[in-house]
Amino acid sequence: METLLFLAEAHSEVESGFGLNLDIFETNLINLTLLVGILVYFGKPVLSKILTERRSKIAEQIQAVEQKQKQAEVTLAKEQKKLEEAKVIAAKIRSEATTNAQKARETILAQGEKEVQRLKEVAGKDLSSEQEKAIAQLRERVVGLALERTRSQMENVLNDDVQRKLIDSSIAKLGG
Structure with a gap:
């Protein structure tokens, strides 16, 4: 056995290449x-x-994110419902x-017709x-x-204050 070891070492030294050192204590x-x-x-235990x-931390974080996502979906659904209600109210207004x-x-047209009739009777005396x-x-x-009265009533009915109130109430409903 020693001869083989010696030959393996000698061979590796001669070629200056790869050699095997089989000495357990030396290696x-x-x-x-x-x-x-x-x-x-x-x-291993550590x-x-x-x-x-x-x-466990990753699992907790995933659960927390999933819970927040569910809450966000519920809130989104509620807010979308409120938005639809606000749209219905706006259409009704x-x-x-x-x-x-x-x-x-x-x-106004009826009053105008009455006035026209009255004026016709009065004007019958004229040429x-x-x-x-x-x-x-x-x-x-x-x-x-x-036209003027219709325009003024339209402005009174749909003035900036009414529109602003509608928008504010819709925002308040959406805001909670």
Whole structure:
């Protein structure tokens, strides 16, 4: 056996290449084995504990994020519902304003017609040409008044304050 070792060493020295040193004491193979064994024996519980703690922290963080996501989804659904309700209210206010404007227009036109009839009766005493002029002027006036009153009522119904109140109430509802 010693001869083989000697030949292997001699051969490696001659070629200056790779050689095998099979001497256990010279290569510290026992010391390295003991060191690795001690590290595995004592390091395994510590490493396991560190990895377990890290795993539990990650799991807790994931659960917290999932819970926040669910809360955000619930809040989003509530706020979207409030937004839809605000849109319905706004549409209702617009339709009511349109209805009120139409009623005001009809009332003004009815009053204008009554006034035209009255003026026709009074103007019957005048000449026919003057009567036609008066009727034409009255019609223009009635149309102008109707348009002006309708416009003013529309401005009163849909003025900046009403719009601002609608927006503020919608924001308040959305805000909680």
